[in-house]
Amino acid sequence: MTSYVLIPSMGIMGGAISQLISAFISSSFVLYYSVSTKVFFPGKRESFLLSLIPLLGLYEYFIDPLWLDVIALLGVVVVFKVFKIIRREEAKVVSSFLPRWLKFLEPILLGISS
Numbered sequence: 001m002t003s004y005v006l007i008p009s010m011g012i013m014g015g016a017i018s019q020l021i022s023a024f025i026s027s028s029f030v031l032y033y034s035v036s037t038k039v040f041f042p043g044k045r046e047s048f049l050l051s052l053i054p055l056l057g058l059y060e061y062f063i064d065p066l067w068l069d070v071i072a073l074l075g076v077v078v079v080f081k082v083f084k085i086i087r088r089e090e091a092k093v094v095s096s097f098l099p100r101w102l103k104f105l106e107p108i109l110l111g112i113s114s
Contacts, residue, residue, distance in 0.1 A: 045085060077112055084114035 002021050006014030031050075034040035042050065059072065080086055091113035095106040 045083070048083065049085065077108075081112045081114075086113040088113045 002018040003015060006018045008014075010017070031040070035042065040046075056072075086109070088110070091109045095103075095109055098106060
């Protein structure tokens with residue numbers, strides 16, 4: 001419905017906004033269902049990461065000069081390292097799925113894991 005309303009009036013930006021709205025609603029329903037059926041138990045780590053998503057979206061929309069993207073990327077790496085968000089085993093699993101052209105990310109991923 002939002003695509004029907006927003007795309008004719010706003011073009012590609014309306015399509016992007018429509019996709020954002022539907023992804024937000026869909027993800028909210030999935031999160032609610034998984035928590036209510038006790039399939040997903042959000043701890044401190046998961047709650048922290050879930051709270052970062054809207055903040056990152058607001059940052060990207062309102063602030064986002066290019067040099068701040070580099071600082072944000074470094075900030076994310078530091079936060080992941082300091083709060084030990086990625087475990088070593090998880091990093092090894094992810095790096096085993098990396099294609100050859102992304103293997104340069106493997107040392108970075110293993111470096112920020114705990």
